[in-house]
Amino acid sequence: MKILVPIKRVIDYNVKVRVKADQSNVDLANVKMAINPFCEIAVEEAIRLKEAGVATEVIAVSIGEKSCQEQLRTALALGADRAIQIDTDQEVESLNVAKLLQKVVDEEQPGLVILGKQSIDSDNNQTGQMLAALTGMPQGTFASKVEVADNKVAVTREVDGGLQTVALNLPAIVTTDLRLNEPRYAKLPDIMKAKRKPLDVKSTADFGIDLTPRTKLLKVTPPAEREAGIKVESIDELINKLKTEAKVIS
Amino acid sequence: MSILVYAEHDNNQLKADTLKTVAAAQQIGGDIDVLVAGENCQAVVEQAAKISGVRKVLAADNAAYANQLAENVSLLVTELAGDYDHILATALTTGKNFMPRVAAVLDVAQVSDIIAVESANTFVRPIYAGNAIATVESQDSKKVITVRATAFDAVATDGSAEVVNLDQATDAQTSSHVSDEFTESERPDLGAANVVISGGRGMQNGDNFKLLEGIADKLGAAIGASRAAVDAGFVPNDMQVGQTGKIVAPDLYIAVGISGAIQHLAGMKDSKVIVAINKDPEAPIFQVADYGLEADLFDALPELEGKL
Numbered sequence: 001m002k003i004l005v006p007i008k009r010v011i012d013y014n015v016k017v018r019v020k021a022d023q024s025n026v027d028l029a030n031v032k033m034a035i036n037p038f039c040e041i042a043v044e045e046a047i048r049l050k051e052a053g054v055a056t057e058v059i060a061v062s063i064g065e066k067s068c069q070e071q072l073r074t075a076l077a078l079g080a081d082r083a084i085q086i087d088t089d090q091e092v093e094s095l096n097v098a099k100l101l102q103k104v105v106d107e108e109q110p111g112l113v114i115l116g117k118q119s120i121d122s123d124n125n126q127t128g129q130m131l132a133a134l135t136g137m138p139q140g141t142f143a144s145k146v147e148v149a150d151n152k153v154a155v156t157r158e159v160d161g162g163l164q165t166v167a168l169n170l171p172a173i174v175t176t177d178l179r180l181n182e183p184r185y186a187k188l189p190d191i192m193k194a195k196r197k198p199l200d201v202k203s204t205a206d207f208g209i210d211l212t213p214r215t216k217l218l219k220v221t222p223p224a225e226r227e228a229g230i231k232v233e234s235i236d237e238l239i240n241k242l243k244t245e246a247k248v249i250s
Numbered sequence: 251m252s253i254l255v256y257a258e259h260d261n262n263q264l265k266a267d268t269l270k271t272v273a274a275a276q277q278i279g280g281d282i283d284v285l286v287a288g289e290n291c292q293a294v295v296e297q298a299a300k301i302s303g304v305r306k307v308l309a310a311d312n313a314a315y316a317n318q319l320a321e322n323v324s325l326l327v328t329e330l331a332g333d334y335d336h337i338l339a340t341a342l343t344t345g346k347n348f349m350p351r352v353a354a355v356l357d358v359a360q361v362s363d364i365i366a367v368e369s370a371n372t373f374v375r376p377i378y379a380g381n382a383i384a385t386v387e388s389q390d391s392k393k394v395i396t397v398r399a400t401a402f403d404a405v406a407t408d409g410s411a412e413v414v415n416l417d418q419a420t421d422a423q424t425s426s427h428v429s430d431e432f433t434e435s436e437r438p439d440l441g442a443a444n445v446v447i448s449g450g451r452g453m454q455n456g457d458n459f460k461l462l463e464g465i466a467d468k469l470g471a472a473i474g475a476s477r478a479a480v481d482a483g484f485v486p487n488d489m490q491v492g493q494t495g496k497i498v499a500p501d502l503y504i505a506v507g508i509s510g511a512i513q514h515l516a517g518m519k520d521s522k523v524i525v526a527i528n529k530d531p532e533a534p535i536f537q538v539a540d541y542g543l544e545a546d547l548f549d550a551l552p553e554l555e556g557k558l
Contacts (some may be wrong), residue, residue, distance in 0.1 A: 017378045026382050076538070094350070095359050120493065123377055124362045127322065129350035138321050138425035140346050154428060160441070160496075161260075161344040162432035162488055166319065169426045178477070178494050179487055214359040216387040218372065223383050228521065229540040234366060235553045238525065238543050246504040246523045246540065248445070249469060249558070 001111025001170070003046040003055045006101055007039035007075055009068040023219040031106055035071045038116025041176040044183040045146060046114050047079035054148045055112070057081045063097055065089050069199060075192035079185035083199040090204075090211055093172045094122075098130035099209045105135050110171060112153065117142050117175040128175035138168040142177040251280030251370065254308075254330060256323075256339040256349075257298050261288045261316070264297040269404035271340045271397045272301055276405065277367040278336055284332065284411070287323055289316035300414055302406040312419040318344050319428075321422035324351035329420065331356055331392060336370070341396040341497075342441075358390035367402035379493040379516035382476055394508035399441065400520065406515050407510045433486050440489065443472035445502045446521070448491055449484070450476035450514075452507020452528065452547055456484040461504065461547070464555040474498065474518075476508045492517035507547050510535025527551075 011017060012032040020027045035043070049055040060075035062068040063086040063116045067142025072083035077219045086100055105113060118125035132139035140146070144163065147154045156165045162222070186194075204211060232238045253275045258265040260548070275282045284298045287310040295309045308330065314322045327348070331337055337352060339345030341363045353360035364385075366374035372387045373395065440446065447462050447469070459473065466473050475490040476482065491498055493516035503521035505518070508514060510526070510533055519538055526539035529546050538540040543550060 011378070012499070015383045019382050027377060055267070093359050095354060095357075098354060103272060108529075118494075121378055123375075123379065123493070124360070125346050126350035126353070126360050126362060129347065130354035130360075132320075133324065133351035133354035136424075136546070138422070139347075141320070142343060157343075158487055160488065161484070162430065164317070164430050165428040166425050167428050172424075177487075179481070214388065214390045215361065218385040218387055220377070221383050221385075223376070223380060223519075226524075226538050226540075227549075228523070229536070229538075229542060231542045231544060232535070233543075235543070235545075235550060235557055238541055239554070239557055240503070241541055242525070246502070248523045 002059060002108055003049060003076065004105065004108055004110035004113045005042050005046045005058060005060050005080065005115050005137055006113070006115050007043065007060055007062050007071055008036045008119045009062065009064055009071045010036045010119050012035055012206050013120055019220050019222045023221055025115055025217065025220050033067070035074055036116050038118060038176050039130045040183040041166055041178065041180050042114040042116050043075045043078050043080060044181045045176060046142055048181065049148065050079065058169050059084065059108060059110070060102070061086065061089060063092055063100055073194050074186060076197040077191040078184060085199060085201045086204055087201055088204045088211070091213065092125040092211055093213050093215060095122050095130055095132055095214070096209060097127050098134055100204065101131050102134045112170065112172060112174060112175045114176065117177055121122045128173050132173040132223045137171055139173040139175070140166055140168055141175045143174050144177050144179045146180065251335045252333060252334040253278060253280050253282045254334040255282060255284045256327065256345060257284050257286045258340050258342050258344055259286065259288060259291060259293065259294040261291045261292055264294050265340070265342070266397035266404060267340045267342060269301060269407070270340055270402040271400040272304065273405045274364065274367055275336070275338050275395045276303055280335065283308055285310065285327065286328055287315040287318060289313050295413055299411045300409050301411065302409040304409050304411040307411050307413045308416055309413055310416040314419040314421040317427040319427060320348035320351055321425050322420055324348040324355065324545060325420035325422060329357045329418065334392070336393045336395065338395050338397055338434060341398050345396050349394060353394040356392055356394065358392050358394055359388065359554065360394045360396070361386060361388055362396050363398045364395055365398050367534045379512050380519065381512065391544040392397045399433050400497055423522040433488050437466060438470065438472045440472040440474055440498060441448050444500050445469045445471035446474050446498050446500045446510060447471045447504040447506065448474035448476060449479055449506050449507030451478035451482060453479060453484060453519050459485055465558065468555065468558040476514045505535050505550065508535055509533045510538065
């Protein structure tokens, strides 16, 4: 079966974002960008399923400006077979991302779609679930283990309080949690080879979906600063401060 | 206006976070109904009926909802959605799992993890691991929202709402529950505890987390961990505090052997008082700590336990 892996180009997770002075958004000019860490895990899982003989082809797809081809090339270097860029310079909301992906699913008919559980920029945690709803597929979100057998996929999910395992009929949607796997690094020869792998560019206009956002961003502000704390010299001083000054223990 | 709040529970006990989600609903304003979907969950229905300010409790007690699978619960909520302007769930794993399905079927955007209500259509939510706070206006006719419980105060439980039993059962039959593996704990729930003590990579191994237990017992605290400690296999992943784990905001948060990466701070920086114990004076955790103690945790923890 084919596996479709949607990936997103986001700010590198080590970068501390700065809010623009006019509060219109965060400042992404000249900031290091990378594959969203959860998407990286999704790519890795798809490649492992291909190596295990479960998948025949891995297709990476990303929605965004031409710059997201860089992340698609990375996915190709890691082992994806081909890539699709859906070109747009607009910010696309999760629901509209899911609608675009639904069209790709209709065309490619993958047995499994693996996405990250959330992107570390918008922190929405929606796209996989929305795609599942639109395609009518079952979903295994926050996956820490994925096993395909007998036309089903067993997904062990990280839930509050522990783990839950569900069995899903294929085709299905899986969203990755951090502990699903440890993504590999791309090797230099593979990075070179990835340049020759197919990368289709499609225009959002080809999909006939209204991408007008439903949510209006009114402003973005920095979080409230915490007041500077103090260093204490000893456990006695710490306990004393917590009792008398902070009054959080008695 | 009318609001549907989805109750988080385990078929026996209503999660206290639901009381905080109802608080968010009250700030939006309107008639509030609570939906309890589960199996053999009468105890939860009774608890939900006592939530202050609730008009009706809708009880969907059916095998189809036993494990609150997203495929089935989202169908139920979508069916009920016609009568409501707002649909709210707590941003815990159940709500995060099924709510976006509801939003997609209703063809509306979801507003995730709100921390404040400005008006019936304007909400505040953190983005970029809490390093920026966005105010957003929803232009959809129906609002599908998940609520960060730690940002709201629980409502009282002195109500007496009418209970309405729903007999429809929607089973998508595309998924089934196989098994659960829950972490046993007699300590307070991490999300609800007033005091949390967390260990990081500096704990060096899982056994050393025992050093936190005596202190946790004396303070009535829950024990948490950083991603580094979870990834290193010291403790199970449901103890993880951070952007990708649990978001906590206790009165007192004690970070031990945790450097204070952005990802971790996203999960705890709204705590009222933060204490950091770390031997590295340059650790970023000291920038958010109200009280920092530069010390070797293997000396400091036994001493702290002894002196509490």
